[in-house]
Structures are given as structure tokens and as C-alpha cells.
Amino acid sequence: MSLFSSFKLGQLDLPNRIVMASMTRGRARNSGLVPTELHARYYSQRATAGLIVTEAVWVSPRAIGFTNVPGLFTSEQVAGWLRVTDAVHAAGGRIYAQLAHSGAVSHPDFFGGALPLAPSAINPRLQSFTPGGFKQTVTPRAMTLTDIRETIGEYAAAARNARIAGFDGVELHAATTYLLPEFLNSALNLRTDDYGGSAENRSRIVLDVLDALIREWGPGRIGIKVAPVFEMGGFGPTSETVATYDYLASRLDLLPLSYLQIVRAARDLSGTPVERLQDTVRYFRARYRGALIANLGFNQITASEIIESGLADLVSFGTPFIGNPDLVRRFRRNLPIASSERSTYYQGDAQGYIDYSPID
Numbered sequence: 001m002s003l004f005s006s007f008k009l010g011q012l013d014l015p016n017r018i019v020m021a022s023m024t025r026g027r028a029r030n031s032g033l034v035p036t037e038l039h040a041r042y043y044s045q046r047a048t049a050g051l052i053v054t055e056a057v058w059v060s061p062r063a064i065g066f067t068n069v070p071g072l073f074t075s076e077q078v079a080g081w082l083r084v085t086d087a088v089h090a091a092g093g094r095i096y097a098q099l100a101h102s103g104a105v106s107h108p109d110f111f112g113g114a115l116p117l118a119p120s121a122i123n124p125r126l127q128s129f130t131p132g133g134f135k136q137t138v139t140p141r142a143m144t145l146t147d148i149r150e151t152i153g154e155y156a157a158a159a160r161n162a163r164i165a166g167f168d169g170v171e172l173h174a175a176t177t178y179l180l181p182e183f184l185n186s187a188l189n190l191r192t193d194d195y196g197g198s199a200e201n202r203s204r205i206v207l208d209v210l211d212a213l214i215r216e217w218g219p220g221r222i223g224i225k226v227a228p229v230f231e232m233g234g235f236g237p238t239s240e241t242v243a244t245y246d247y248l249a250s251r252l253d254l255l256p257l258s259y260l261q262i263v264r265a266a267r268d269l270s271g272t273p274v275e276r277l278q279d280t281v282r283y284f285r286a287r288y289r290g291a292l293i294a295n296l297g298f299n300q301i302t303a304s305e306i307i308e309s310g311l312a313d314l315v316s317f318g319t320p321f322i323g324n325p326d327l328v329r330r331f332r333r334n335l336p337i338a339s340s341e342r343s344t345y346y347q348g349d350a351q352g353y354i355d356y357s358p359i360d
């Protein structure tokens with residue numbers, strides 16, 4: 001087993017264990033939030049990855065929370081994505097769409113003044129990148145049971161669209177700060193109905209959405225990304241986090257998913273309520289029997305080590321893929337890894353997006 005050995009991931013045969021992690025790049029600069037020719041170029045340049053996961057893609061208009069991010073809920077968007085998936089497949093690659101809903105990490109500017117939706121009316125005190133620049137989040141509206149039911153339906157519809165658009169599968173974005181991690185977080189989810197108040201209830205919407213996605217597409221086409229120890233501002237692990245993710249992992253283990261992607265700890269967790277999750281990948285390896293993708297801060301050496309140790313089946317890389325479209329080849333030949341320009345990560349046009357060249 002090495003970074004360069006093949007792997008059967010759900011219904012796909014991957015030529016290597018190197019995954020391109022989902023990265024929001026803010027290049028859908030049109031009113032329809034349609035992916036363009038630039039997106040097709042960007043993703044097809046990176047087609048040597050074992051698997052590409054797209055940027056977070058909105059499942060509905062209500063899911064929007066970041067400017068110039070494409071959706072997967074209109075026929076124009078589906079047509080735009082079809083050009084992207086065609087280009088990636090023509091270049092020999094495989095591509096999943098990451099399905100996302102920003103929940104409270106959004107702003108009324110996206111909704112004609114209406115409030116964003118969230119598990120509870122608690123301001124996460126983060127920022128939303130609106131068409132008018134970064135703005136502080138507001139106190140969102142707590143979702144009704146009808147909102148929850150409709151939202152699950154929106155995820156299912158987006159998965160249907162992803163299939164029509166030629167994707168090889170979808171990844172459910174349950175990492176970092178968006179809607180689903182808000183439900184999983186006992187500081188942001190104070191609900192007293194079936195969707196809050198216990199590990200089981202906090203996990204319910206994630207499992208409901210996964211059931212809907214699997215019903216839509218069948219086994220081996222649905223992955224999920226989680227980040228149990230992620231913290232940003234006031235958003236971070238609580239005393240309920242370990243119990244919540246223990247329960248979630250026990251249920252994910254029973255589903256016909258293609259993979260579980262784990263964002264590991266970025267710092268020393270000693271003395272925090274999530275100390276037991278320090279070796280995050282090992283923790284989940286013991287609780288989940290399916291394919292595991294490890295993420296965060298890997299390089300060629302550490303990625304090779306974790307794969308050779310058997311702790312992870314694949315490793316995903318975010319930042320390194322921005323400046324190195326040919327990352328797989330650079331790893332394989334021990335070529336230098338280029339840095340990338342941060343000011344163009346989340347905004348801009350072709351520059352800093354499709355103009356990083358493969359190394360000779």
C-alpha cells in the first residue's frame with residue numbers, strides 16, 4: 001500500500017490514494033451562480049488526483065452563505081457542471097460534488113433581508129462573505145420541522161442534479177461551521193424536539209440527509225466529511241462533542257457510504273473536552289469500518305506514512321492542490337511543491353485559479 005497504489009472507493013476505481021479536498025474558490029461570478037469554463041479548466045487541470053471533490057456547492061437558494069459560490073439547484077447550474085464533469089472525465093479523472101448548506105454562517109443580504117436558517121436562534125458570531133464584503137453573522141431563525149423536512153428534500157434534489165450533471169458521487173459537507181455541524185454542536189443546537197438535546201437527536205438530520213442521498217443514488221456513491229475538533233471563533237467542540245461523534249460514527253458504520261473523510265486535530269487538545277480525539281483518524285478507524293480519508297496538513301511523507309500504517313485508506317490535500325495542479329506527479333517524482341497566493345483563494349478570476357502550471 002502506498003500513496004500511488006490503486007483503491008476501490010465505493011463504485012469507483014481510483015488510480016491513487018491522493019484526493020483533492022473541497023475548496024471554495026468564489027469563481028462563479030454570475031447572477032445564476034453557474035460554474036463556467038474557468039471551473040472546467042481548473043478541475044480538469046487537477047484530474048490526475050485519485051478523486052476530486054468540488055468546492056462546497058449550494059443545495060438550494062436558502063443554503064447560500066458565501067458570494068460567487070455555484071449551486072446545484074437550477075438547470076443552468078446542472079448544464080454548467082456537466083461541462084465540468086465532462087472535462088474532468090475527458091482528462092481521465094473522477095469527481096464528486098460537495099453538497100453544502102451554510103445555515104447560520106450566512107447573511108440576510110443573500111435572502112432579501114430574511115434571516116438565515118439554523119438549528120436554533122443563536123448567532124455563531126462568525127463572518128459571511130457577502131457581495132458587499134465580509135459581514136458579521138446575525139441571529140438566525142430556528143428551523144421548524146417543516147424547514148428541516150424541506151431541507152432534507154433539497155439535499156436529495158441536489159444529489160439527483162449531481163447525477164444528471166455527470167458527477168461520480170457526492171460528498172456531504174458536515175465539516176467546519178455550516179448547517180450540519182451547527183446541528184451537531186450542543187452550543188448552537190438547543191432544540192428540544194427530535195433534532196436536539198442528545199447525541200442521537202443532534203445527529204439525526206445528518207443521518208436523515210444521508211438516507212435521502214443513498215435513496216437517490218444507491219450504495220457507494222455518497223461520502224461524508226466531518227471535522228469534530230474544528231474550531232473557529234466561538235464555534236468549537238463542547239463537552240457533548242465526543243458523545244455526539246461517537247454516536248454518529250456508530251451509525252455511519254452501518255450505512256453503504258463510499259467514505260468517511262476526517263479533518264484531524266490541528267493543535268494539542270490536552271485539557272480540552274475533546275482530548276480523546278487528539279489522534280482523530282485513529283479514533284475513527286476504531287469506530288468505522290468503511291474507507292477513511294484523512295485530511296489536514298499532510299505532505300507527501302506524512303501522507304505516505306498514514307497510508308502505509310493502514311490508519312487511513314486515502315489522504316486529501318486542500319491548499320497544495322491550489323498551486324500544484326500536477327500534485328500527484330510532483331509527489332511521485334519528488335519534485336518541488338509550489339506555494340500559492342492567498343489573496344486569490346476565495347475571490348478573483350483566472351489569476352491564481354487556472355494559471356498555476358504543471359512543472360516541466
Ligand SMILES: Cc1cc2nc3c(=O)[nH]c(=O)nc-3n(C[C@H](O)[C@H](O)[C@H](O)COP(=O)(O)O)c2cc1C
Nearest residue numbers: 021022023024055056175296297298317318319345
Ligand atoms: C481556499 C480554501 C477553501 C476551502 N473550502 C472548503 C469547502 O468549500 N468545503 C470544505 O469542506 N472544506 C473547505 N476547505 C478546507 C479544505 O477542504 C481542507 O479541509 C483544509 O484546507 C485542510 O487541508 P490542507 O491542510 O491539505 O489544506 C477549504 C480550504 C481552503 C484553503
